[in-house]
Amino acid sequence: MADARPTIFVVDDDASVRDAISNLLEAVGLRAKLFASTEEFWKAPRPNGPSCLVLDVRLPGVSGLEFQEQLAKANLSIPIIFITAHGDVPMTSRAMKAGAIEFLMKPFQKEDLLAAVHHGLDRDRIRREEQAEVSILQSRVEQLTSREREVMDLVVTGLINKQIGAQLGLSEVTVKIHRSRVMQKMEAASLADLVRMSDKLKPRPRR
Amino acid sequence: MQTDVLPEGPIRSLIRHCGFTLLFVMAAFVPTLLLQRLFPYPFLFLFFGAVMASAWFGGTAAGLFAVLLSTVLVEYFFVPPFYSFSISTTAEAYFAAFVACALAASWVSSAKKKSEVALKEALDQLEVRVSERTAELMKTQTELAHLSQVLSMGELTSSIAHEINQPLTAVVTHGHACIEWLSASPPNLEKTRQTVERIIQDGTRAGAVLSRIRALVKKEAPAKTWLDVNEVIHELTTFLRDEAVRRGIAIRTDLVPGLPKVKADRVQLQQVLLNLMMNGMDAMAETTNFPKELLISARANEADVMVRVEDTGVGLNAETAEKVFQPFFTTKPHGIGMGLSISRSIVEAHEGRLWATPRSSGGAIFEFTLPVRPRDSDG
Ligand SMILES: Nc1ncnc2c1ncn2[C@@H]1O[C@H](COP(=O)(O)OP(=O)(O)O)[C@@H](O)[C@H]1O
Numbered sequence: 246m247a248d249a250r251p252t253i254f255v256v257d258d259d260a261s262v263r264d265a266i267s268n269l270l271e272a273v274g275l276r277a278k279l280f281a282s283t284e285e286f287w288k289a290p291r292p293n294g295p296s297c298l299v300l301d302v303r304l305p306g307v308s309g310l311e312f313q314e315q316l317a318k319a320n321l322s323i324p325i326i327f328i329t330a331h332g333d334v335p336m337t338s339r340a341m342k343a344g345a346i347e348f349l350m351k352p353f354q355k356e357d358l359l360a361a362v363h364h365g366l367d368r369d370r371i372r373r374e375e376q377a378e379v380s381i382l383q384s385r386v387e388q389l390t391s392r393e394r395e396v397m398d399l400v401v402t403g404l405i406n407k408q409i410g411a412q413l414g415l416s417e418v419t420v421k422i423h424r425s426r427v428m429q430k431m432e433a434a435s436l437a438d439l440v441r442m443s444d445k446l447k448p449r450p451r452r
Numbered sequence: 453m454q455t456d457v458l459p460e461g462p463i464r465s466l467i468r469h470c471g472f473t474l475l476f477v478m479a480a481f482v483p484t485l486l487l488q489r490l491f492p493y494p495f496l497f498l499f500f501g502a503v504m505a506s507a508w509f510g511g512t513a514a515g516l517f518a519v520l521l522s523t524v525l526v527e528y529f530f531v532p533p534f535y536s537f538s539i540s541t542t543a544e545a546y547f548a549a550f551v552a553c554a555l556a557a558s559w560v561s562s563a564k565k566k567s568e569v570a571l572k573e574a575l576d577q578l579e580v581r582v583s584e585r586t587a588e589l590m591k592t593q594t595e596l597a598h599l600s601q602v603l604s605m606g607e608l609t610s611s612i613a614h615e616i617n618q619p620l621t622a623v624v625t626h627g628h629a630c631i632e633w634l635s636a637s638p639p640n641l642e643k644t645r646q647t648v649e650r651i652i653q654d655g656t657r658a659g660a661v662l663s664r665i666r667a668l669v670k671k672e673a674p675a676k677t678w679l680d681v682n683e684v685i686h687e688l689t690t691f692l693r694d695e696a697v698r699r700g701i702a703i704r705t706d707l708v709p710g711l712p713k714v715k716a717d718r719v720q721l722q723q724v725l726l727n728l729m730m731n732g733m734d735a736m737a738e739t740t741n742f743p744k745e746l747l748i749s750a751r752a753n754e755a756d757v758m759v760r761v762e763d764t765g766v767g768l769n770a771e772t773a774e775k776v777f778q779p780f781f782t783t784k785p786h787g788i789g790m791g792l793s794i795s796r797s798i799v800e801a802h803e804g805r806l807w808a809t810p811r812s813s814g815g816a817i818f819e820f821t822l823p824v825r826p827r828d829s830d831g
């Protein structure tokens with residue numbers, strides 16, 4: 246899959262801090278999109294590429310932590326890097342527990358911000374790749390007949406053709422034919438490959 | 453109404469009461485005398501009016517006096533035989549009824565008056581009590597306002613810290629960006645120039661925040677009055693006693709009575725003391741081997757009043773003793789590090805000095821002076 250250019254969203258109500266962050270990101274070749282408030286963020290279109298969010302904790306209206314919850318509720322799993330003027334331990338641990346990448350104290354150092362941003366982008370990239378792979382696999386599964394799907398479900402549990410035939414009331418030869426059609430349609434190179442695919446297709450709790 | 457309250461000798465009051473009792477009775481007597489020609493029976497009702505009026509204004513004694521006068525007049529003029537002090541047997545009952553009614557009228561009237569006076573007094577007292585309580589409440593309220601001013605210091609410094617931290621963050625971040633633009637090959641000079649301009653803007657903004665605060669502090673500064681330092685110390689120790697007990701700390705004071713007064717801003721002096729005392733208590737949070745004790749003492753010489761706050765806490769060394777006064781220096785997880793810096797500028801604005809020394813047996817001593825006769829004083 247072609248990797249679109251990464252975007253770093255910056256939400257801070259202070260214009261000079263926002264500009265400075267964008268200047269630094271631009272200087273290291275990263276693209277930033279700036280927002281003065283969380284409402285602005287919701288309204289704006291979000292480019293389809295790996296992204297992460299640099300978020301001020303102290304915002305007028307919705308606080309950064311509340312915004313983190315809102316994003317989770319809206320199923321927007323974008324990695325978050327918090328920036329704050331004062332280190333509040335309970336606040337930090339709450340944010341980290343909810344999956345934040347990093348909690349940076351203002352003024353922060355370049356290395357810390359960039360490391361966090363890259364970490365966030367990597368995480369988002371992996372998540373996107375996984376998601377893309379899952380959707381490809383899903384479209385392949387949809388091409389299977391219901392019989393083939395049954396055969397596949399049993400194959401991945403490690404049963405041999407004879408056992409599968411017995412369970413489904415089919416001859417061993419028929420199972421063999423279904424099995425090779427499954428391998429073909431799923432584009433699986435080996436049995437191990439098919440097992441891995443079926444694992445990916447299982448609904449998982451999100452990170 | 454007011455005339456009743458004015459001091460009046462008992463004799464004069466008696467004469468006055470007799471006077472208007474006579475007046476009332478005469479006012480009843482004359483018309484009765486005239487009316488007698490028109491009515492077949494003596495028309496005595498006006499006398500009841502006179503008795504009631506006398507009892508109302510003059511009290512029981514005046515009422516009885518009016519009864520006596522009326523009785524004499526009625527007996528002489530209106531009870532047959534007329535114009536004589538003798539009474540015909542047929543008029544005896546009539547006359548007795550008159551006297552009884554007059555007495556009753558007098559009693560009712562004076563009793564009513566008495567209860568009315570009592571009610572009025574109760575109301576007056578209530579009013580006085582209410583106004584006293586209101587004054588007390590207002591005093592407490594101003595005291596509370598002062599205290600909250602002292603306590604909101606922490607909040608104020610925290611918002612100041614935030615206001616300055618924002619442009620500071622921008623400056624640092626632009627600085628990093630600047631290095632990046634310069635180390636590109638070829639260096640991006642246009643971006644570098646723009647970035648430096650932003651740095652100048654943000655630095656200027658931080659400066660503006662500071663001068664705004666300075667203006668704010670200045671505006672509040674000149675509320676200097678002659679103060680008894682012992683009194684301010686006493687107020688604060690009382691105020692902090694509960695907190696100290698909660699933290700297992702004993703607050704002791706060692707004050708010399710009759711210290712000369714100093715000219716100072718009460719709220720600011722409270723701020724300094726509160727800061728030093730809170731710091732002392734914070735410093736003892738982890739003490740285990742000492743008794744936790746905060747000692748506040750005050751002394752004076754010809755020139756200055758000296759106040760000392762000692763604790764048995766973690767203490768200082770000669771090197772940190774000066775560092776602690778730097779703005780934003782703090783070793784506390786939630787500290788702001790402005791308390792001592794602000795305290796020192798307050799004391800210096802009062803032409804005094806504030807410094808710290810290690811205590812020989814562990815702990816810290818913070819001491820400040822306030823001149824007894826500052827230059828700008830008018831005394
Ligand atoms: N009585 C004391 N004993 C030891 N250290 C002290 C004492 N008072 C102040 N300090 C040190 O000085 C620092 C600065 O104090 P202050 O300016 O009041 O700010 P804050 O209380 O917010 O830290 C404290 O964090 C502490 O390290």
Ligand SMILES: [Mg+2]
Binds near residue numbers: 727730731791792
């Ligand atoms: Mg302090």
